[in-house]
Amino acid sequence: MSILINLVIGLLFGVGLVISGMSDPAKVLNFLDVFGTWDPSLAFVMGGAVIVAFIGYRFVLKRDKPLLADRFHLPTRTDIDSRILIGPAIFGIGWGLGGFCPGPALTALSLGAIGTLAFVPAMLIGMWGARMIGALPQPRRA
Amino acid sequence: MTEFTPLASLAGGALIGLSAVLLMAFEGRIAGISGIAGRLLPPYEDAGFRSRLAFVIGLIAAPLAYGFATGAPVTQTVSSNVAMMVAAGLLVGFGSVYGNGCTSGHGVCGLSRLSARSLVATIVFMATAFFTVFVTRHVL
Numbered sequence: 001m002s003i004l005i006n007l008v009i010g011l012l013f014g015v016g017l018v019i020s021g022m023s024d025p026a027k028v029l030n031f032l033d034v035f036g037t038w039d040p041s042l043a044f045v046m047g048g049a050v051i052v053a054f055i056g057y058r059f060v061l062k063r064d065k066p067l068l069a070d071r072f073h074l075p076t077r078t079d080i081d082s083r084i085l086i087g088p089a090i091f092g093i094g095w096g097l098g099g100f101c102p103g104p105a106l107t108a109l110s111l112g113a114i115g116t117l118a119f120v121p122a123m124l125i126g127m128w129g130a131r132m133i134g135a136l137p138q139p140r141r142a
Numbered sequence: 143m144t145e146f147t148p149l150a151s152l153a154g155g156a157l158i159g160l161s162a163v164l165l166m167a168f169e170g171r172i173a174g175i176s177g178i179a180g181r182l183l184p185p186y187e188d189a190g191f192r193s194r195l196a197f198v199i200g201l202i203a204a205p206l207a208y209g210f211a212t213g214a215p216v217t218q219t220v221s222s223n224v225a226m227m228v229a230a231g232l233l234v235g236f237g238s239v240y241g242n243g244c245t246s247g248h249g250v251c252g253l254s255r256l257s258a259r260s261l262v263a264t265i266v267f268m269a270t271a272f273f274t275v276f277v278t279r280h281v282l
Contacts, residue, residue, distance in 0.1 A: 003196040005168050010197035013161035013173065013246075014204020020147075020154025023205060024218035027144045032275035039144045041151040046249060048155025049162070053254035056163030066170030073171050075242070075252075077259060084259050085266055087241015088248070092267035094233025096274025097226055101245040102238055103175035105231070106201050108218060115220035119231035126235025127180040133240065135185045 002068050014107045020045040023107045025099025025115075032096055087130075094126075162251050169193065174247020175201070176238035237267075 014023075021027045021041055031042035065071050095101050100108070100119055108116045162173035169190075178194045181187075205216040221227055238244035241263055243252060248267075252260020 002169065002193045006165075006193040006196040007200040009161050009164050009168070009173075010200025011204055011207060012164070012200075013158055013175075013197075014201040015208050016154045016157030016159075016161060017201075018154070018205050018208045018216055019157060020151045021144070022151075022154065023216065024144070025221070026219035029275055030144045032271050033279055034272065035276060036279050037143050039146050041144075041147050044148045044151035045155035045158070046253075048152040049159035049250040050155075050253050052156045052159025053162045053250055056159065057166060057254055060163060060167045063167075066166065066168055068168045069170040071170060072166070074255070075172065075257065075259070078257075080259065080262055084241055084263050087237050087239070088243075088263040088267035089237070089241075089270045090233050091237030091241060091244060092270030093274050094230045094235075094237060095245075095267065096271035097278065098221065098230030098234065100220075100230065101175075101234060102179055103201065103244070103246050105234070106175065106179065106198060107204050108220065109202050110206050111216060111218060113218065113220035114222045114224065115227040118224040118227040119234075122228040122231025123235035124179070124183065126232040126237070127176065127239045128183045128235075130236045130239035131180055131183055131185060 005068065013103065016049075017104050017107045020048075023104045023111075025104070025108075027099075028095070028101075028104070029099040032099075158246070158250060159254070162246070162254070165197075172243075172247055172251045174243050174251060176235075176244040177242070177247055180235075180239040241267075 017023045022045055027039055027041055030037050030039035098119055105120050105123055109120055165171055165173040178197055182194055209216055243263060248260040248263040
């Protein structure tokens with residue numbers, strides 16, 4: 001059951017990316033090019049997604065638990081450590097170079113562009129590297 | 143140039159938001175693609191591998207399903223500079239997992255939860271992305 005539900009939810013997410021135009025890196029790069037060929041569409045994607053999720057989460061999180069799991073797995077950390085600055089800084093540089101973030105890159109895979117086929121395996125290697133570092137014992141916080 | 147598409151982008155964004163709400167309702171999880179895809183790679187810490195894989199398969203199948211349903215081909219322009227795309231992929235993969243989230247996990251889900259960490263992350267990746275495009279398109 002969980003597998004089928006996840007398949008449908010992933011499909012919905014991907015169709016959202018396609019309809020919104022975000023599976024096209026050119027549209028993302030033009031959003032980031034304020035001083036050039038600016039295309040503000042990405043702000044509308046974020047806006048639409050955040051409004052729906054903000055309202056939807058209010059209702060969902062009032063429940064005792066999810067429909068298919070024992071509890072909600074919500075991030076609990078609130079501190080601003082170096083990883084929350086360094087990680088996004090590195091991610092943003094890659095995003096600005098290729099115009100792909102992880103979701104659109106995976107969604108674009110079946111369209112078979114050479115750039116996508118180069119990007120996705122590299123992205124998975126990068127993810128694996130970060131996970132291996134994450135698995136190492138972390139330095140004790142002062 | 144790409145065409146400014148406020149309505150389609152708003153509608154597509156709403157679908158992404160709906161997907162995030164459904165994942166929370168059914169699985170109690172954040173719809174962060176870097177988290178979902180990253181946890182398909184070792185080290186494995188919990189069950190749920192097959193569910194995450196199903197989510198990613200749905201994501202990958204989306205343009206095919208969309209094309210099949212509407213008859214409209216999905217158009218895109220991807221750089222064919224392989225070396226740059228490999229570098230971009232490494233940075234995106236490493237940075238998003240190291241920083242615990244990407245555009246979806248921090249940008250959509252985190253902001254919707256009014257998370258200060260996600261707000262900081264979103265401001266930082268937007269800033270470096272804007273800066274990178276400025277440099278590559280207007281300086282170099």
